[in-house]
Amino acid sequence: MKTALITGATSGIGAACAHLFAAQGYRLILVARRAELLAERARHLEDKYGIEVKKIVQDIRDFENLSYALETLPAEWKKVDVLINNAGLSQGLDPIHKGSISDWDTMIDTNIKGLLYSTKIVSNWMVAEKRGHIINIGSIAGKEVYPNGNVYCATKHAVDALNKSMRIDLLPYGIKVSAIHPGMVETEFSKVRFKGDENRAKKVYDGLEPLIADDIAEAIWFIVSRPPHVNINDMLIMPTAQATGTIIDRK
Numbered sequence: 001m002k003t004a005l006i007t008g009a010t011s012g013i014g015a016a017c018a019h020l021f022a023a024q025g026y027r028l029i030l031v032a033r034r035a036e037l038l039a040e041r042a043r044h045l046e047d048k049y050g051i052e053v054k055k056i057v058q059d060i061r062d063f064e065n066l067s068y069a070l071e072t073l074p075a076e077w078k079k080v081d082v083l084i085n086n087a088g089l090s091q092g093l094d095p096i097h098k099g100s101i102s103d104w105d106t107m108i109d110t111n112i113k114g115l116l117y118s119t120k121i122v123s124n125w126m127v128a129e130k131r132g133h134i135i136n137i138g139s140i141a142g143k144e145v146y147p148n149g150n151v152y153c154a155t156k157h158a159v160d161a162l163n164k165s166m167r168i169d170l171l172p173y174g175i176k177v178s179a180i181h182p183g184m185v186e187t188e189f190s191k192v193r194f195k196g197d198e199n200r201a202k203k204v205y206d207g208l209e210p211l212i213a214d215d216i217a218e219a220i221w222f223i224v225s226r227p228p229h230v231n232i233n234d235m236l237i238m239p240t241a242q243a244t245g246t247i248i249d250r251k
């Protein structure tokens with residue numbers, strides 16, 4: 001049985017990936033902070049698809065505890081076939097001079113360092129097995145910048161660079177590396193960005209049809225299901241209604 005490890009599996013793209021990989025018969029290692037929601041998601045997946053789920057209730061910004069939780073998994077669970085570095089977020093949408101230092105720290109610690117921490121642990125497992133596939137969730141914000149996107153865009157540009165670096169560093173071990181860069185996807189993302197302001201979050205998608213999480217999960221499945229001689233390095237996937245990264249923030 002194949003194993004997928006998904007960070008940020010309680011909501012949005014990560015939750016959609018968990019469903020899709022479970023439906024494809026993968027057993028899952030799911031990482032997130034919200035214990036009750038993770039347990040509920042895991043129970044549903046086990047009941048619906050008859051697969052096994054390991055729940056890792058951890059903040060990916062905490063390397064020591066994340067490492068302990070993952071390294072103490074049973075040995076056969078460490079033969080991870082697919083790592084989906086999904087956990088991430090944006091905090092605020094302010095011009096640089098008005099930005100919050102703590103928001104900047106949260107985005108940098110989650111989107112860059114958290115991704116590095118999970119990759120550090122799992123890539124070593126994959127190197128030992130000389131196989132695996134790492135999927136990094138970037139963003140259109142990792143390809144372009146937009147007004148007030150500053151630090152979030154910078155973190156996703158970092159993910160873009162890290163993806164290219166991982167691809168080179170892990171090639172000798174037969175490990176595939178791919179990035180997917182979505183445009184607007186209607187998840188909890190905007191509610192998190194605007195600190196729970198549901199009206200402001202909803203307005204982001206007014207007047208256009210955004211992507212949904214399943215669109216990204218299906219694209220990731222396409223990437224993962226390519227034959228061994230094919231590696232998709234980078235996929236940019238946008239709502240038809242969104243040509244560039246500019247977020248129209250309707251206050």
Ligand SMILES: NC(=O)C1=CN([C@@H]2O[C@H](COP(=O)(O)OP(=O)(O)OC[C@H]3O[C@@H](n4cnc5c(N)ncnc54)[C@H](OP(=O)(O)O)[C@@H]3O)[C@@H](O)[C@H]2O)C=CC1
Pocket residue numbers: 007008009010011012013014031032033034037058059060061086087088089090110114137138139140181182183184185186187188189190192
């Ligand atoms: N939605 C969009 O428009 C786009 C999103 N993206 C990227 O897609 C990825 C997923 O976002 P999306 O599904 O939209 O957003 P959601 O807010 O719906 O999901 C984010 C997930 O990440 C988890 N998470 C956040 N911080 C941490 C942390 N410190 N430790 C562990 N888990 C964490 C959350 O779980 P919990 O709170 O339980 O820990 C949640 O499961 C992110 O990297 C985002 O930047 C990229 C392009 C577009």
Ligand SMILES: N[C@@H](C=O)C(=O)O
Pocket residue numbers: 090138139140141182183184185189245247
């Ligand atoms: N595409 C969105 C999420 O990453 C954004 O850029 O805000």
